[in-house]
Amino acid sequence: MTAFTCPTPDCTSTRKAGQYLCWDCWDALPATARRALSIRDDLATARLQVLHRQLAAGTSPAEIEIRL
Ligand SMILES: [Zn+2]
Incomplete structure (x- = not known):
């Protein structure tokens, strides 16, 4: 199973193919x-880009907002 780096800047966990984030960061996202x-x-790709942009800007997973 290939593992990828979690895109959250402060996170050192890995995510699996098909997951956007590691489990911890995914669990931290608002429902x-x-x-x-x-x-x-x-719009799935656009939503993922919004997620990555917010994470790259330093937004913590708990404060991510996806409005698409
Ligand atoms: Zn993570």
């Missing part, structure tokens, strides 16, 4: 963000 990111439609 609304988790629900939005779980939808697999034409």
Whole structure:
């Protein structure tokens, strides 16, 4: 099983292929963000980019907002 680095800057855990974040960071997301990111439609890639942008800007997983 290939493991990837979790995209959260302060996180040293790994995520699996098909996961956006490691389990700890995923669990830390607000339920609304988790629900939005779980939808697999034409906007899924855009939602992932919003997630990565917020994480890169220093937003903690608990404060991520996905409004797509
Ligand atoms: Zn993580």
